[in-house]
Amino acid sequence: MRRTLRLIPATAAACARWLVALLLSLSLLVQPAMAQSILRDAETEALLNDLARPIVIAAGLEPGNVQMVLIQDPEINAFVAGGQIVYIHSGLITAADNANEVQGVIAHEVGHITGGHIVRFSEGASAANGISMLSLLLGAAAIAMGAGEAGMGILSAGQQAAMSKFLAFTRTQESSADAAGASFMKKAGVSGKGSVSFFQKLRKEEFRLSSSYADVDPYARTHPMSADRAAVMENELKSDPAWSRPTDPTLEARFQRVKGKLAGFVNEPKVTLAKYPESNRSVPAHYARAYAWHKAAYPDKAVAEIDSLVAGAPHDPYFLELKGQVLLESGRPADAIPPLREAVAATRGNPLIASLLGHALIATENPANRAEARTVLRNAVARDNDNPFAWYQLGIVYSQEGDIARAALATAERYSMIGQPQLALSNAETAMRGIPQGTPDYVRAEDIALTSRQAMEDRKRKR
The missing domain is CATH 1.25.40.10 (Tetratricopeptide repeat domain)
Incomplete structure (x- = not known):
């Protein structure tokens, strides 16, 4: 659930900057919230823990060991950053219509935890760096031999290949987390409607941020397209007996309380x-x-x-x-x-x-x-x-x-x-x-x- 990135290469140097920027931005996930405010509230923390509990148990984890942390940030986002901590942006709570949508997000992030994706992050980075370094060496050698244009072409192609490999790696991780999250919701008896409706929200956000939805390159993203993810999740979860099961009314009422409380706290009066x-x-x-x-x-x-x-x-x-x-x-x-x-x-x-x-x-x-x-x-x-x-x-x-x-x-x-x-x-x-x-x-x-x-x-x- 990280920010969508688009790659628009122009020169070898530009490609290199894009790759470095991406690797650095994602590496910051290992030390989250350094420049963000963590919001501590007893009621909100109790709610998030209760929303997560059946999913965490279904994932084979101990609820007491999995922590939900709320961050004051208007982005519709959530992430894990090592250990068993799920960081949720306040913007995600604000954007969610109901508690079930938040449960869908939590299930996805728990999928990252059980998949060990943060630990395996270096695998994707190492492969991309290997391609990048090889292209730099070959490009530099060509330039030194007087083939300047050919050398720049090698540099540009190499950086694009490195970026593509890394993005493919992260998309695979995201799809894996989606699948794991779906399995946890089915096992926990939690409806998957929230996951599907939230992906549809993300699709609208993608459209809003793009001049044209058709212009969004699915191969230049850290995540699969939200429309594709929604379709896959609906196909996976719609036949589940819990699909039409409503969220517990008390839990839903608690969510709406917290949503109002959070809006009053983070927004201007x-x-x-x-x-x-x-x-x-x-x-x-x-x-x-x-x-x-x-x-x-x-x-x-x-x-x-x-x-x-x-x-x-x-x-x-x-x-x-x-x-x-x-x-x-x-x-x-x-x-x-x-x-x-x-x-x-x-x-x-x-x-x-x-x-x-x-x-x-x-x-x-x-x-x-x-x-x-x-x-x-x-x-x-x-x-x-x-x-x-x-x-x-x-x-x-x-x-x-x-x-x-x-x-x-x-x-x-x-x-x-x-x-x-x-x-x-x-x-x-x-x-x-x-x-x-x-x-x-x-x-x-x-x-x-x-x-x-x-x-x-x-x-x-x-x-």
Whole structure:
């Protein structure tokens, strides 16, 4: 599900640039989200995990080991990048009409995981590079012997051959992932209608981006044509007993909620309010407008929208979480604590909601709240270690309590996660000077110091 690339060669140098650009762009998949924002939301993550669960099980994988990560990016895209992580763009959620379409995408990406396609990426790149290097050597030899035009022709033909071979390799991988995804959906009893309808959406996008659909060269693409993929998938899945099986209504309602919530979060308020006018009294519309009003700095209107949601579901943890967030970020931390406490209890200590509660407790500036904040935040990082915000808040608590060594350790954890090894190292060393040797916290500080030094050395070698 990567971006479509078209090859329009002009000269040997241009071809070489195209090949290098393609290889570099695809190689970035091994280190995703470096320049993108990862969106963390308890409700959204729970939904994506539940959508993926039957497909992951059908693929023979453990649901707890396969992670769904949402990235803020308007492109209709999803990808895997090594390990068992599926990255989903916010634009894909926005474009999907229903939960089943997202399940179809997830099934395809799980097909990449089970096929080991990222690991095998080097096979396609190596073959293409071999052709490219051979053409460069032959072309250079011809030019050196005075056959300039012939040499340039060899260069151009060689680069085109290298590109074609690499693109054929990626198209094969995509077709393989499609087939695997179809088999997983059939085994899981999930309808394949979503896969077919989503490929039809991609076909429309291809047409929109091209001056003419007939001008799109199917051999100059990383993926097979979406129309062909839709036809293959429909032929494969239409006879399956699950084809006409509707998505669970509760799951579908959850998806529509998340879609409205996401629209309110990522879009400008005026865009959200135009799409979800006051006349729309649905849950997704209230959700979207709540975020829009909050972003536009109208907290009273945001709370009014949330209260409409809470009136219909008084103990919904995600409605309560949003109310607490809006109150906290509007300068009312004490008022935010009750709904956040209830949300944490209702979700059995969800670490993302717990970190927000810890923030609210700290923001009251009431020393009586410090012990609860420390407990809540320690539990949050124990359950979800990859949460820089929670580590930041925990560092504040330790600092306020005068435990400078553990405040430094929490800060080292945060800097290590966000890719600042020098700051992580200095804080880890501060922690080690104040924490007894041999304790778990001391060992953790040692680990951070070691990995941070290594990261700094690696950066130096790359310069």
